[in-house]
Amino acid sequence: MSTPHPSVVRLDELVMPSGALGAPNPLPPIAGGADLHKDAAGTGLDDELLFGLGYGGTDTVLPYLMQDGYGRELKPQRHVTAVLENERVRAEFLLDLGGRLWSLVDKSTGRELLHSNPVFRPANLALRGAWFAGGVEWNLGTTGHWPLTCAPLHAVRARRPDGTEVLRMYEYERMRGLIVRIDASLAPDAALLVVQVTIENPRDSEVPVYWWSNIAVPERDDVRVIAPGDEAYRFAYEGTMSKVPFPDVHGDGVDRSYTTRSRDAADYFFELNRAPMPWIAALDGDGAGLFQASTSRLRGRKLFLWGTGVGSRHWQRWLTEGDHPYLEIQAGLARTQLEHLPIPAGTSWRWTEVYGLAQADAAAVHGSWRDAVSAGAEAVAQAGAGMVLAREEARDTAHDEVVEVLRRASGWGALEDARRAKAGESPLSSTAAPFLSGDLGAEQRWWIAALDGTTDALASDHAEPPLSYQADPAWTEAVRRAAGWQARLHEGVLAVASGDWEAAGDAWRASLALGDNGWAWRNLAVAAERAGDHDAAATAYARARDLLPHLLPLSIEAGRQLLEAGRPADALELVGSLGVAQRSDGRIRYAEARASLTTGDLDRCGELLETGIEIADLKEGEESLDGLWLDYQAARLAAAEGVPVDDRLRARAAREFPPPARYDFRMHVEE
Structure with missing residues (x-):
């Protein structure tokens, strides 16, 4: 056995160019949202997987507020980190950004094993919006990047009876009502980072649970992703998932384990048949690179690739500064990320993961798939993964002692x-x-007052938004007993969370009776739009905007509603009423361009496209900008030639005037 190497945990800071995260959007996300992963069942799926696909999904991130107030400008910013280090390994975690493992260095080689993004640049890929590329992200909750990916975790330094120091990060996850605890330590006798995760369901009922550890590593032509399976469930952005052979997925001789050989973005979830020690690795031309292995509870493994198309490469550049391509290898509780599993009432689940450098025979790694898997398994074993996992899984953590508070969340x-x-x-x-x-703190103040029956004593400015919301029905009675317009506003949101839109509308109208406020009008607008009453929705949005004229997210929602209701002239009138700051926002400029195109004002639309429309919170899979460009080009051709716009003309426009790179975010392009 190797000589033990003691480790230390300490606070540090990392200064890097960063986009401002901005304040949360004060409008509660009651409308839900489209999910690329819904209705994804394809071919070759067994009953267990089909159950997981249909169980536990949700179309809202309530009680959380959206994080969509970020921009694209980068400025130096200090980020609080926790460093875990010994003579073999150095690991650094971003405590205020979901506990993200940001750097993992194998000190014997000096090699950074992760894609460590040189910037923090939020983009709209997470459940709450803001997400950033790089490192290892911990994801709990539901399909997608978790609600706390851009939020702090509590962090303490713990010590085991044998003196080993542990970085412990934890939080109460409000969407599912679960407690998550992440204990990170360094193996004393191997160059491995050990991560032990505990999920506790403190409720008296079963809860759907989802977990994926998302690991970003540098992407190059010579990097091959290897996992011990020869079948996978492929999900691509056409929207369905099917079982396929791997790595020759399409039978065309193209080896998809090399990610730069694929044009379009795709997910591959490996079928590992309940392996006792699942693992995955990304190994370069020399046979070296990061591997991750775990105990059997974390059964899923996945490869995500962006693809090499123009839109896919644009996404990669959008998330960083310069050219720093990456791919992701991932590990989860279920076989795929489209599934949820039931965690019983009063139950805790625990598993252990290890991360480190694998060094395998290069010829075997880049030989046949069978040889590559065999070489990868041998390298994982030689790194000590099996020994360390067995020891850590058997460890009793009850006697770990918290010795220092590092960060409160x-x-x-x-x-x-x-x-x-x-x-x-x-x-x-x-x-x-x-x-x-x-x-x-301030976000909890109203709720403490609701418990104490003192909400009527709180200051109540109708122009000031509630700072937070609840979705847990355990709060319903306290809210019903509470007094004031905010109480009725909260009562309506709780009703939506339970699916009762009729009760929600009654509560919001009661809020208005207690004090005219834009927040209730906005919620009534969403309810009317959901019911298909576009005129009532537009009227309610107008009342909300009269009361909250400076709220950009409200202007964006109102403009979108008018476009979707087929009222482009009204959308242009709304745009014209805005001040310079709101009118320059990318979403507003998009609405102006789309409305101009719909009303036949091609010059106005073309000028907006020419001067530039940048949507900072463009969503993964969203086709707004490339769709606008192609529709504009088709309309321009139709006007010039005096012909109607039809499918043939659209196809011609796409061939002759493809979207420029700045507007091309397509992750899948039809042949």
């Missing part, structure tokens, strides 16, 4: 403990993961 765990105390329920807080009353 939200007050939501403390608030839930306050609610539980009022209800006579057991607390969430424990010595391993304490939630402290000192964590309570």
